[in-house]
Amino acid sequence: MLSANPDAAIRQYKRIATESRIDDATPHRLIQLMMERALEKIALARTQMQEGEIQEKGNNITDAIGIINGLQASLNHEADKRMSENFDALYAYMMRRLLEANLHNDDGKLEEVAGLLRELKEAWDAIADIANDTKGA
Numbered sequence: 001m002l003s004a005n006p007d008a009a010i011r012q013y014k015r016i017a018t019e020s021r022i023d024d025a026t027p028h029r030l031i032q033l034m035m036e037r038a039l040e041k042i043a044l045a046r047t048q049m050q051e052g053e054i055q056e057k058g059n060n061i062t063d064a065i066g067i068i069n070g071l072q073a074s075l076n077h078e079a080d081k082r083m084s085e086n087f088d089a090l091y092a093y094m095m096r097r098l099l100e101a102n103l104h105n106d107d108g109k110l111e112e113v114a115g116l117l118r119e120l121k122e123a124w125d126a127i128a129d130i131a132n133d134t135k136g137a
Contacts, residue, residue, distance in 0.1 A: 035121040038067040061102040
C-alpha cells in the first residue's frame with residue numbers, strides 16, 4: 001500500500017495554485033505577484049541569515065535577485081524613457097544591495113531592499129485601486 005507524502009502534496013498544490021494565479025493574471029497583477037514573491041524571498045533570507053542557514057539564505061537571495069531582474073526586464077522604455085531609466089537604476093541598485101547582503105551577511109541591506117520594494121509595491125497596488133475605481137464609476 002502506498003502512503004501519501006504530505007510535504008510533496010503541499011508543494012504540488014502550491015505549484016498548481018501559483019500557476020493558476022499566473023495564468024489568470026493581468027500584466028499588472030503579474031508585477032504585483034513578482035513583487036510579493038521577491039518580498040517573501042527576502043523575508044525568508046532574513047530569517048535564514050539569523051538562524052545561520054547559509055545555503056538557504058543564499059538560495060532565497062538569489063531568487064529575489066532573479067525576480068527583481070525580471071521586474072527590470074519588464075520595464076517599458078518606450079512609454080516614459082526617463083521614468084523607466086529611474087526604475088532601471090533602482091532595480092540595479094536593489095540587486096547590488098542584495099548581492100552585498102548575501103556576501104556580508106548584512107541584514108540591514110536586506111531590510112533596505114525590502115523597504116524599497118514595499119514602497120514600490122504600495123504605489124503599484126494604488127495604481128490598480130485607482131484603475132478599478134474608475135471602471136466602477
